[in-house]
Amino acid sequence: MGFMDGLKQMGDLKKMRDQAMEVQKRLAGIKITVEHKGVTVVMTADQKVVSISGDNDLDKVTEAVNEALKQSQKVAAEEMKTLMGGFPGM
Secondary structure, three states: OOHHHHHHHHHHHHHHHHHHHHHHHHHHHOEEEEEEOOEEEEEEOOOOEEEEEEOOOHHHHHHHHHHHHHHHHHHHHHHHHHHHOOOOOO
């Protein structure tokens, strides 16, 4: 591999890093609200819990958080398709 190939690879890596950071910013700005069995969970698409309210039953809260996680993972997967679509072989 020549010097120019190495520079191209470094440029490609920087582009990937920049796109990954952009996706991360987008995920942090997307809020998902789940209402489940009397519990409301608000979570960002990068899986940070913003708030939990409603019934204090631990089992219900756990179920609601798990449902919010599942939905945030779906949103994150869709956003990642955008990133991966820009790179050959991914």
